[in-house]
Amino acid sequence: MIDLRYVKKLIEMIDDSSVDSIEITTEKGVKIRVAKNPAVRPGFAVAAPSPMPHAHVHAEVPRAAATPTAHPEATPKASSSLLEVKSPMVGTYYGAPEPGAKPYVSVGDRVAKGQTLCIIEAMKIMNEIESEYAGVVREVLSQDAQPVEYGQALFRVDPNG
Secondary structure: OOOHHHHHHHHHHHHOOOOOEEEEEOOOOOEEEEEOOOOOOOOOOOOOOOOOOOOEEEEOOOHHHHOOOOOOOOOOOOOOOOEEEEOOOOEEEEOOOOOOOOOOOOOOOEEOOOOEEEEEEEOOEEEEEEOOOOEEEEEEOOOOOEEEOOOOEEEEEEOOO
């Protein structure tokens, strides 16, 4: 397991320095790459690019787990007017408060700024992810119990909906 505090500290250090990237391999063979301007590399999952300058984290994971799949009811084309709610951390995505419960939000639901959208479990801590925008959920981009990366888009919200 990767210590998220360690990864966050690496991100802060890269953001505050002139160094463009750093790659670390742990004793257990886990590779961590933090870069200001990530380049796609085979074997690495790529976090979605952010419009603001943030460091991106790449962790070596199987390709199937690294590629989120949209829910079937999600719209296949993303409009440029949609706003993305991104994961603030690496962890496991859960769309409902407990197994078998109704999801926090579904496609077509109206959400308010600050409303809980999902949970991301990181280091056995359940972190509620709140909407940064008011609008209508147009896409849910993650599935229950699937890993998510820092900066990965979780939802697309239409602020005009």
